[in-house]
Amino acid sequence: MNYKPFPEQFWSDLTQTIKDLKSNNVKLYAAFDADGTLWDTDLGENFFQYQIDEKCVALPPEPFEHYLNLKKKEPREAYAWLAQINQGKSLEQVRAWSQQAFEQIAPPPIFSEQKKVIELLLQNEVPIFIITASMKWAVEPGARALGLTNENVIGVETLVENGLVTDQAVLPITYRAGKVEALLQKTNNMKPFFASGNSSGDIELLESATHLRLAVSAASRDDKLFKAESELMAVAEKNNWMRHRFI
Numbered sequence: 001m002n003y004k005p006f007p008e009q010f011w012s013d014l015t016q017t018i019k020d021l022k023s024n025n026v027k028l029y030a031a032f033d034a035d036g037t038l039w040d041t042d043l044g045e046n047f048f049q050y051q052i053d054e055k056c057v058a059l060p061p062e063p064f065e066h067y068l069n070l071k072k073k074e075p076r077e078a079y080a081w082l083a084q085i086n087q088g089k090s091l092e093q094v095r096a097w098s099q100q101a102f103e104q105i106a107p108p109p110i111f112s113e114q115k116k117v118i119e120l121l122l123q124n125e126v127p128i129f130i131i132t133a134s135m136k137w138a139v140e141p142g143a144r145a146l147g148l149t150n151e152n153v154i155g156v157e158t159l160v161e162n163g164l165v166t167d168q169a170v171l172p173i174t175y176r177a178g179k180v181e182a183l184l185q186k187t188n189n190m191k192p193f194f195a196s197g198n199s200s201g202d203i204e205l206l207e208s209a210t211h212l213r214l215a216v217s218a219a220s221r222d223d224k225l226f227k228a229e230s231e232l233m234a235v236a237e238k239n240n241w242m243r244h245r246f247i
Contacts, residue, residue: 044134050101102141
């Protein structure tokens with residue numbers, strides 16, 4: 001699909017802000033949500049569907065419905081569960097599965113404009129973090145496709161002991177305010193100068209940015225994401241944040 005490019009004003013504002021902050025020796029960090037922000041898909045749920053189809057792990061009857069029911073009651077519990085079902089598997093195996101699941105999405109629906117933003121940030125040696133409520137290991141292939149590494153991804157995960165995944169959730173769960181908490185742990189409490197997200201779950205992340213906040217959307221009206229994206233757009237408009245609709 002052809003997505004609308006960012007306006008020239010966006011590139012001007014981003015470039016000038018980086019230049020000004022670097023000239024003042026300000027330490028810069030940039031933060032992105034993952035699913036719906038960097039690519040037009042949900043890598044966490046895509047990986048879960050792959051695990052269902054390939055019978056990778058033991059699951060309850062109607063596993064996707066079980067997950068959605070958990071999500072309705074308590075999203076944090078649902079997101080943690082998607083990592084916990086890998087208990088006893090090697091992290092190496094889980095990462096191999098996630099790469100295979102990612103490669104089945106052909107071509108990966110990466111927003112080319114966001115890829116350009118990341119390239120610009122890398123050229124300016126700005127550390128980048130992708131903070132996601134999806135399982136970290138499911139999102140890592142997407143980060144690598146953008147020229148980043150596994151270490152650039154902060155997401156839901158469980159403790160790994162002797163190379164094996166356990167069911168002990170790593171806190172904070174990277175959902176809503178938990179995204180900011182986890183990010184600040186990585187940056188020694190320095191807030192990002194730039195943050196981008198696509199849904200109401202990213203409001204706290206965008207609020208944490210010191211200079212530039214970019215809300216994006218691509219969901220159609222019949223998409224389950226449309227409501228959450230519209231909520232963020234309303235907040236962005238009220239606060240005069242940068243806004244962009246890809247379609």
